[in-house]
Every structure is written in structure tokens, then in C-alpha cells.
Amino acid sequence: MFEQLEDIQKRYEQLNELMSDPKVYGNPSEYQKYAREHSELSDIVSEYREWKKADRQLQENRKVLDEESDRELLDMAREEVEALTRKKEECEAQLKMMLLPKDPRDDKNVIMEIRAGTGGEEAGLFAADLFRMYSRYAETLKWKIEILSSNATGVGGYKEIVCNIQGRGAYSRLKYEAGTHRVQRVPATETQGRIHTSAVTVAILPEAEEVDVQINPSDLKVDVYRSSGPGGQSVNTTDSAVRITHVPTGLVVTCQDEKSQHKNKERALKVLRARLFEEQQRKQQEALAQDRRTQVGSGDRSERIRTYNFPQERITDHRVGLTLHKLTQVMAGDLDEMIDKVVYHFQTEALQKSSAH
Numbered sequence: 001m002f003e004q005l006e007d008i009q010k011r012y013e014q015l016n017e018l019m020s021d022p023k024v025y026g027n028p029s030e031y032q033k034y035a036r037e038h039s040e041l042s043d044i045v046s047e048y049r050e051w052k053k054a055d056r057q058l059q060e061n062r063k064v065l066d067e068e069s070d071r072e073l074l075d076m077a078r079e080e081v082e083a084l085t086r087k088k089e090e091c092e093a094q095l096k097m098m099l100l101p102k103d104p105r106d107d108k109n110v111i112m113e114i115r116a117g118t119g120g121e122e123a124g125l126f127a128a129d130l131f132r133m134y135s136r137y138a139e140t141l142k143w144k145i146e147i148l149s150s151n152a153t154g155v156g157g158y159k160e161i162v163c164n165i166q167g168r169g170a171y172s173r174l175k176y177e178a179g180t181h182r183v184q185r186v187p188a189t190e191t192q193g194r195i196h197t198s199a200v201t202v203a204i205l206p207e208a209e210e211v212d213v214q215i216n217p218s219d220l221k222v223d224v225y226r227s228s229g230p231g232g233q234s235v236n237t238t239d240s241a242v243r244i245t246h247v248p249t250g251l252v253v254t255c256q257d258e259k260s261q262h263k264n265k266e267r268a269l270k271v272l273r274a275r276l277f278e279e280q281q282r283k284q285q286e287a288l289a290q291d292r293r294t295q296v297g298s299g300d301r302s303e304r305i306r307t308y309n310f311p312q313e314r315i316t317d318h319r320v321g322l323t324l325h326k327l328t329q330v331m332a333g334d335l336d337e338m339i340d341k342v343v344y345h346f347q348t349e350a351l352q353k354s355s356a357h
Contacts, residue, residue: 097347110171111274134174141167142167147162148257177204
């Protein structure tokens with residue numbers, strides 16, 4: 001591991017030199033390529049330097065223990081040795097995580113699909129709440145969010161809403177949000193004050209580039225029809241809604257949010273490409289590891305991953321056994337603590353599996 005880290009540090013220093021070279025600086029595409037690699041390595045190098053610093057200080061304090069006779073100095077050195085040993089171990093654990101093989105999809109943008117499950121209108125309203133929560137989280141990270149298609153319920157909820165989230169590391173942060181989100185609360189329409197339980201499913205697909213998924217136009221059946229539901233004046237007068245069927249797989253995507261048929265087709269193709277890419281990845285993953293399907297690989301959405309309990313201001317992630325009593329903050333987009341714990345859990349799991357093989 002440390003040989004690998006030394007190589008990474010050398011490469012990082014080499015990139016520093018390359019980026020300050022006027023020839024490279026004057027070539028934007030080359031500079032950008034080096035800057036991206038530099039940014040990817042900076043966290044590992046910073047952690048490795050922390051490890052080296054702790055290691056150096058540990059050696060110095062051990063020397064004091066061997067050579068010193070002053071009791072006060074010895075006590076101080078012992079305390080330092082304990083603290084530095086812990087620090088080194090923490091750095092090592094972090095470095096092992098950082099050196100795990102990277103999911104090649106981590107830097108991709110995301111197609112997020114939120115669908116109301118059991119619970120009728122209340123599930124639709126919670127689907128809208130989840131969309132707002134993720135939108136606010138995206139805003140805090142300066143990510144761009146664009147609605148690709150939506151099917152409103154008429155009372156402020158959604159039967160389904162599909163959006164595109166664009167930003168650095170979007171998939172790496174959001175991939176474990178896929179699954180069934182359960183809500184427990186008293187609906188506004190409930191006169192007896194009874195708590196209802198509803199469910200919403202979230203699917204997270206890495207956005208696929210055209211190079212990732214080749215779609216043969218002859219495999220597509222494209223239907224155009226008039227939009228229905230809330231919209232502008234022209235909503236029911238032009239055939240702007242688009243339904244695309246991918247004949248070989250039977251996948252169907254509809255889009256009617258835009259007034260332009262061309263834009264709706266473009267958006268529907270984006271969602272179709274992401275779904276085909278996910279399916280392709282799932283098949284590859286199953287072929288590689290039928291005996292241990294992971295959440296990342298299988299994209300299993302049937303599993304209940306989280307419960308949002310409004311009367312108790314409580315949110316629980318069932319996969320990691322984490323409960324937070326700050327539901328209002330989480331619904332307002334404060335998701336980092338929850339996401340950090342879940343990502344750490346799955347990374348640790350991946351680390352255990354990689355060291356067992």
C-alpha cells in the first residue's frame with residue numbers, strides 16, 4: 001500500500017510542475033485534464049502526508065521514551081505516543097478506503113426517479129417532499145437540477161417525477177438513496193389525528209453518455225400525442241407529448257413537460273439511455289458476482305431503506321442502524337450526516353470483501 005502511496009505522491013508533485021508549465025497553462029484542454037487528475041489525487045496525498053507526519057512524531061516520542069529519565073517528560077511522551085498511534089491507525093484506515101477501486105460511475109450525473117408507492121394521495125405528497133429535499137441538497141452543493149418528466153396528482157403531490165442532477169460526484173453521493181422510503185405522519189386530510197404509513201420509491205441511475213449506450217434508432221417506437229394535465233394554453237392543442245418504446249427490452253419512457261415535441265423526445269431519450277445503462281451494468285455485476293449482490297450493483301429498489309417519522313421528528317436508516325432526531329433539517333436538505341454514514345458503511349463493507357478475496 002505504501003509503495004502505491006509513494007507513487008501517487010510523486011505523480012501529484014509531477015502534476016504540480018506540469019500545471020505551472022506555461023505551455024500546458026496555455027492549452028486549456030490539456031490543463032483541464034491535468035487539473036482533474038490533480039484534484040482526484042489531492043485528498044489521498046493530503047491524508048498520506050498526515051500519516052507521515054504522525055509517523056515521524058511517533059518515532060521522535062519513542063526516542064524520548066528510550067533516552068529520557070525525567071518523569072514529567074516521560075509521561076508527556078507516553079501520552080503523545082498513544083495519541084499518535086491512534087492518529088496513524090485512523091489515517092491508515094482512511095487511506096485504505098481511498099485506495100479502494102473507484103466505481104467508474106461515481107463522477108457521473110444522475111437521473112433520479114421518485115414514485116409514489118402505497119398510501120394514495122399521502123404517498124404523492126411525500127414524493128413531492130422528497131423531491132424538494134433532494135433539490136435543496138443539490139442547491140447546497142451547487143449542483144444543477146432539471147425536471148425531465150412529472151406526473152402531478154393535483155393536490156401538490158406527484159405520482160412520479162424524474163429529474164436530472166448534474167454536478168461533481170453526484171452519483172457517488174446519491175447512489176445509496178435508491179430504495180423504498182417510508183413515511184409515518186398525520187395527513188392534512190386526517191380528521192381523527194391518526195398516523196398513516198406511506199411509501200415512496202427512489203431510483204438513482206447514472207446518466208449515460210451516448211458512448212456508454214448505443215441505441216439503434218430502428219429499435220425505437222416513437223409515439224406522439226397530446227399532453228394531459230396542468231400546463232400552458234397549448235397543452236391540449238399540439239401533439240407535443242412523446243412516448244418512446246425500446247422494442248428489444250420493452251422499456252417505455254414518456255415525457256410531456258415541454259411544449260416542444262423535440263425537447264420532450266430529447267429528455268425521454270436521456271431517461272431511456274440511463275435505464276438501459278443501469279440494466280447493462282446490473283447484468284455485468286450479476287455475471288461477476290452472483291453470490292454477493294450489492295446495493296450498488298443490483299440497484300435493488302424493493303428494500304425499505306429509511307423511515308421518516310414526523311410526529312417524533314425522527315429519521316432512521318435501516319441499513320446502517322442510524323437514527324437522527326432532526327427530521328425538519330433533513331427535509332430542508334441537510335443530508336450530509338446521513339449520506340456520510342451510509343457511504344462509509346458501504347465503503348467499509350467493500351473493504352472487508354476486497355481484503356477477504
